[in-house]
Amino acid sequence: MPKGIGRIKIRIPRKIKKGAVIPVKALITHPMETGFRKNKKTGKKIPAYYINDVNVYYGDKLITHCDWTIAVSANPFMSFYVKADKAAPLKIVWKDIKGGVYEKTVQITPE
Amino acid sequence: MSKKETNLKISRRQFMRSTGLGLACAAALMSGALPGLLGKAYAKGTKSANDAAGAESIKKVLRKYFGDRKIENSHVNLKLPIIAENGAVVPIKIQSDLPMDNNNYVKKVYIFVEGNLNPYTAAIDLSPANGKADLAMRIKMRKTSNVRVVLETSKGKLYGAVKSVKVTIGGCGG
């Protein structure tokens, strides 16, 4: 796997009140290659290589699923919301078209 | 003024009335403010970004995903830059006040970029556990065009919003 792919940053608020709807910000490094670009030196097409599937689990329940295409920008960023009604891990799993699987978990601990 | 010429001439009052009415109608049509045409106004989008070919293909795409179902142009706030500094990374923010209750929630958010070869950009499946249907992402735009989002509720209702984004050829930085 080339360097720097699949590095993940997930940010949630530091203080979480029970039941609050909190923002989750997630960034993953990935070239999201469209398959339309050409290598300037060889003239050959750079093959498509992008994340097409994202799953978000809160505890053991799947709460959010994304279907992405080549039109999602490189090093994709996404922000969504979660109702923090229980102390449980929040896990995000990204999958790309070459079978790469990248995941990270953060702990949601409401006060 | 002989009697033979009068059928060609109209009084100044008549002229002002009919022209004024015509202009008012044209203005109303252009602003899309006519009531009862909400569905049509949604499909038309903003005039500046509409070229005939673009409008045709977005109609096809909307039909493919939603058939003839009506998409209400309300309850969705779409935030996008007016001019994208770089078409490869256009930040999009979607906000909605639609409920996320167990019996009535936004179950899917669709994002379309009209000017892209394949307008379907992404779809996000949500659940009541999200608490809010707000989302933010970064998308690629091939050229100046409309960006459309459609929110589908668990009860099968559709709500949407459209915004035009300019994607320019930079002088040097772009």
Add this chain to the structure above:
Amino acid sequence: MLLLSVTVVIVSFGLTRSQAADDTGTIKEFKQSVSPEEYQRRYKEFYGNFTEQMAEEGNPADFMVDDGKVLFNKVAGTKGKSCASCHKDDGKDLVGAATRFPKYDASIKGIKTVALQINMCRKKNMGAKPMKYQSYDQLALVLYVKSLSNGMPINVSIDGPARPFYEKGKAFYYKRMGQLNFSCAVCHVKYAGYKARANLISNNRHHADHWPSYRLKWGKTGSLQRRFRGCMKNMRAKPLAYQSELYRDMELYLTNISNGLPIEVPGFRM
């Protein structure tokens, strides 16, 4: 009509000649079209704060700083050393060092940048191969070393032996070149704050203080000299090789313009 056209040609030729850099003397600098503050105001007005928000959401280059730290401690070369063998404690002695780069180095009789310094160190002290410029590892290491000086004011010297190289750098900055006959200064000093097609031309006050930078256009991180090359290609001029003498001299010239400003790496740019 013919006389008018001829006059126009002669006058414009004369104008371009007069603005050509005089390599032997000092360059007469352009007057800045707008102040850096006015440029920032125009930027916000034209583009909004979308890029600023994206920078705040997260910079993909941040991961490279962490990777750079790992590389700093990694043994390389024939002498069995890592950077940390001499620069102990993850380079504690290098805090503030990047604020004084680029600087004159007698051993090369010229200006050295952080990137060049790293390769010089590797060769001389570690017996290690030089790192390829713009490679992931090379940029990560430069980022790590520079990040040790984050927040500290840039403080390069253009006195003494550095002076003639500073002047060469300035001459290159003002030199008209390429098919479009532009110079860096024409855009970034004289016409900064104005538009080139739909791009707002940036003022050069902050040009040197945030490199290496993640650039949304590249989808990757790159160095200031990569930007030099890109700009020269845009000017339809042939770009120079990385760490060529004129680029190092010009990097000194530009960094001097940012003197007093804090280093902030990695940058996040369009």
